[in-house]
Amino acid sequence: MLCGMPQPDGPLARLRRGHESLVLGLLRKHGPLSRAELGRLSGLSRTTLYDIVAALVDSGAVATAAPATDAAGKRGRGRPVEKLTLNPGAGQALGIDFARRAVHVAAVNVAHEVIGSAGEAHAADLPWEERIDLAERLVGTLGQGALRLSSLSAIGVGVVGPVGAPGEEATRAGDSDGLPGLLAKRFGVPVLVDNNTRLAALAEATWGAAAGDEDVLYLKMSYGVGGGLIVGGSLHRGAYGLSGEFGHITVEPGPDGRPCECGGTGCLETVASAGAVLDAAREAGCDVADFPALIAAVEGGDAAARGVFDRVGTAVGEVLAATCNAIGPGVIVLGGEVAAAGAALLEPVERALSAHIQPIARHRVDLRRAAIDESGGALGAIALVLHESPLLSRYPAQEPGSEEEDDA
Amino acid sequence: MLCGMPQPDGPLARLRRGHESLVLGLLRKHGPLSRAELGRLSGLSRTTLYDIVAALVDSGAVATAAPATDAAGKRGRGRPVEKLTLNPGAGQALGIDFARRAVHVAAVNVAHEVIGSAGEAHAADLPWEERIDLAERLVGTLGQGALRLSSLSAIGVGVVGPVGAPGEEATRAGDSDGLPGLLAKRFGVPVLVDNNTRLAALAEATWGAAAGDEDVLYLKMSYGVGGGLIVGGSLHRGAYGLSGEFGHITVEPGPDGRPCECGGTGCLETVASAGAVLDAAREAGCDVADFPALIAAVEGGDAAARGVFDRVGTAVGEVLAATCNAIGPGVIVLGGEVAAAGAALLEPVERALSAHIQPIARHRVDLRRAAIDESGGALGAIALVLHESPLLSRYPAQEPGSEEEDDA
Structure with a gap:
């Protein structure tokens, strides 16, 4: 019609x-x-x-x-x-990333200039109302008062876990289901929501380590393990919003595979998340208080800690090789706290990738560290709101805050 | 500019x-x-x-x-x-698929109506000149004389193995390198070449088992094992023309992995190609003359033969689960001679897929048998030439038979 x-x-x-x-x-x-x-x-x-x-x-x-x-x-x-x-003033856009243990916010003007970003860690069980208070406080620190909330056309928001397409039932009952309504009420503008790791991939491909690349695989190893794909110059969502779930690829198929939050067993996330790596290091005899202390131990040359990252990197490299053979990216970007180990992780990743990617592709894939880090989800949420990036030209349209209209 | x-x-x-x-x-x-x-x-x-x-x-x-x-x-x-x-008459398009052991041709008019297809098997070592003779003879049988070669604007051709992007060096030294020139000389029209398995994926998503689906994973198990991806409504090529290489995902990572044609070891192709399956069946005691005889044995309920397909299906299902978690297709299409085993293959595939895909996606992926079979590569080559399919809207443009112009 x-x-x-x-x-x-x-x-x-x-x-x-x-x-x-x-x-x-x-x-x-x-x-x-x-x-x-x-x-x-x-x-x-x-x-x-x-x-x-x-x-x-x-x-x-x-x-x-x-x-x-x-x-x-x-x-x-x-x-x-x-x-x-x-319009340099009125078109400012805001992104908020509600991560597992932190809130990050960022804002840009219509010319895509970042006018500010901020973030703060919190306890994993902080209630949503308080996370939103934190977000509002952080937004207040941006752009030295230049940010006009009243001029925003929408807010982009990243959340943990799968997000259903507009009009589709949510694909996993998330605890963030009522969030768009809460935010719309607080800020008085419509809210667009997507998976925060996919948004971080969008940010890396728009402004970060893979800016300008058309085929990008982004893997984030944080307290969860996930990722996003830029495929042929477009951010890819998957048939049910479930693409880039590298953390749930089986790496320990036998009975020894540990149970995963997704309901499966032996997933990459049970081996390569910050929590899993920290547990493995303690089992290997590393006496570290927390994950940053483990990174410090690796940097200090601790052999047991390096051995742990070697095993984690091998599992990651094998998963990356399989996905490279399937998808054919030109660039792989590694982000998240676990990637902060640097060469101790990247060297075994590269070794396993090289051993299992088909030989013809071996020297064609470029492995890079993420350039944006914590603010990636918030920046990607902004890109989603602006919807101007060519990376989003084939992304499903969302009508911010409104029910989907269907005249089929 | x-x-x-x-x-x-x-x-x-x-x-x-x-x-x-x-x-x-x-x-x-x-x-x-x-x-x-x-x-x-x-x-x-x-x-x-x-x-x-x-x-x-x-x-x-x-x-x-x-x-x-x-x-x-x-x-x-x-x-x-x-x-x-x-224009129903003048815009006819022709596709030729030079497979490993057969040539297939097909033609359509501008209204996308197939006016004929034909194919013939040949020895694997048949020289290119003779394969082209065979193609020309098959083209002569199409459309009861209605096909006017003079009115073709281009011929689409499928070949085995990776194909470089226009203007890019070929990604693997194939023996089909001189083919476009030979064909252009013989038929007097420009020639577009692409990987024949990717073209078969295009055909399945245009006219076949996944017509109208936007996120499709096509896996072909024939004398080689490969595939193609429709991603967000577009045929996906990968950064170096190397996407859909599911046959080279490692399934036997240990020292027992068999050497593969790609130069690696333990690839899915060494387990799931028609040749590998036939070898495994003979090792398991099946006394079969060739692959069709093996299919007949499976259909007759031969326990050893069914055991072989069970193991192959498990390996295929594990690879599909990993790629589904990464890419998130809504439909998987299985084609090629090995898929002709039907339920003896599909049941273990479905079991392993279900065991290793993340639970939330388990009932969202639809596993289907291919609908087009042998003529798929030729039909996909036609779709490539017409370049009218929305599936090709983001596919790299090729200037048929001409050097790439670059005014950058």
């Missing part, structure tokens, strides 16, 4: 988002432009263009600039031509 | 292909349309639309139809309005 409301993810909605990105991209590249100039550069019809521009002005992403008073701004004796410009 | 030649895979070239698909899709859906009607339905500017239509008429994909003589076809006293239509 060409009349009526386009479906949120139908071909017409995608075409419309493509047109919006085109117009925003032209304004970012050329600076202020008249509607006529935009029409010429975009190839869009007058009707389509005016419609797109009106929606962008309504949303606050685009502002109408005062006409220039010099000769170039005038056409004969007619009215001066109104120019359109990206 | 908005002036000048768009890069083959730049955003403008993609936008142009998007506009072409839009116009072709509208003609397929609505039947003959005037330029004015196309303009209204597409939302494209007059200039852009006329430019796109002219190129499509030049290529033979679109024809100008005689104006209707009834009242609906006239507008007042002016000239009757010329209608545009898909």
Whole structure:
């Protein structure tokens, strides 16, 4: 149907988002432009263009600039031509990452300049109301008061665990189910939610270690183990929002496999999460108080600690090799606390990867440390809200905070 | 740069292909349309639309139809309005699949109707010139003489093994390197080449067992083991044309792993290819002349033969579980001679998949037998040439038979 409301993810909605990105991209590249100039550069019809521009002005992403008073701004004796410009003030976007044991926030303006980020650790069992208090307090410290909450069009939020597609039942009963409503009430704006590790992958591929790469595998080894995929230049979600679950690939298939939070046994997460690594180190005789102390022991050359990371790195490298053979990424990015061990982890990873990836691909995959770290989830949430990245051009559309409309 | 030649895979070239698909899709859906009607339905500017239509008429994909003589076809006293239509005759496309031990050909018209397919087995060491003779003979049997080679704009060809991107060095020195030139000389048209298993995946997702699905994992177990991925509605190539290499995922990591053609050891292909399965069955005491005889033994309930497929299916299911956790497909399609064993293979595959996929995804992945079989590679090659499928909207553009132009 060409009349009526386009479906949120139908071909017409995608075409419309493509047109919006085109117009925003032209304004970012050329600076202020008249509607006529935009029409010429975009190839869009007058009707389509005016419609797109009106929606962008309504949303606050685009502002109408005062006409220039010099000769170039005038056409004969007619009215001066109104120019359109990206709105540097009103289009600020905010991202919040509710991780397992910390809250991180970040904000950017429409020009994609980060105006601030902040984070704070908390106990794993802190109630949601208090986590939101913490987020609000952190937001207050951003941008030296330049952040105007009232001008936000939406907030992007990262949470732990799978997140259902818009209109779909949640794929796992998460304790964050009521969160969007709580946040919308507190901040007075619509909220977009996605898995925080996938958002961190988006951030690494947008601004971080894999910026500009089209095929990226991001693996985060923190208190959970997960990841995200950029596939052919697009952030990949999977048929049910379940892609990038590298932490639940079986690495100990036998009866010795330890039980995992996902309900399975022998998953990579039971071997390579920060908690599992810390347990293994203590079993191996390392007398360390916490994970940072273990990292310090590794850096100090402690043989038992290095042995533990060697075994963990081998398991990680084998999983990466299998997924590389399947997916064919050009870049692998390793993030999270466990990756902070540096070479003690990366060397065995590289060795096992090289031994099990098909030989022809051996020198074609580039293994890198993450560049963004803790603020990745919050920054990725911002990218999700802006929805301007080409990485999101095929990502399912979300109507922030509204029920899905379906005219099928 | 908005002036000048768009890069083959730049955003403008993609936008142009998007506009072409839009116009072709509208003609397929609505039947003959005037330029004015196309303009209204597409939302494209007059200039852009006329430019796109002219190129499509030049290529033979679109024809100008005689104006209707009834009242609906006239507008007042002016000239009757010329209608545009898909050209059912001139736009025929041909696909050839050079498999390890067979040649398959298929042809369709612009309306995507298959006008014929044919195939013939040959010895594995048949020289290329003779394989091409065979292909030419098979093409002669198609469409009862309706196929006009002179009207083809290009031929799509599937070959075994990795294929480099346009302008990139071949990723593995294949013996098919000189093939495009030989074919172009023989048939007088440009030739597009890709991996034949990936093309079979494209065919299954376009016309076969996964038609309309957006996230598909296709695994083909034949004399080689490989596959292809549809990821978020796009055929996925991987950073170096090396995605879908499920056959080279390690399943026997220890010193017992058998050497594989890829240079590695213990790959799935050394366990699950038709040759490996036949060897294992003979070692298990099955007295069978060839692979079809083994399938017959399985169907007859031979316990040793069923035991072999049970072990193979378990290894396949474990690999599928790992790749499902990573990629999150909604549909898995199993093809190739080994899948012809039916339930004797599929039941252990499903059991191992279910045991190792993360529990939350267990009932979300649909395992299906391939619907297309031998002609899949040839049909996929046609889809590649037509380049009209939305599955190819993000696939790297190839300029058939020409050197890559680069104005960067």
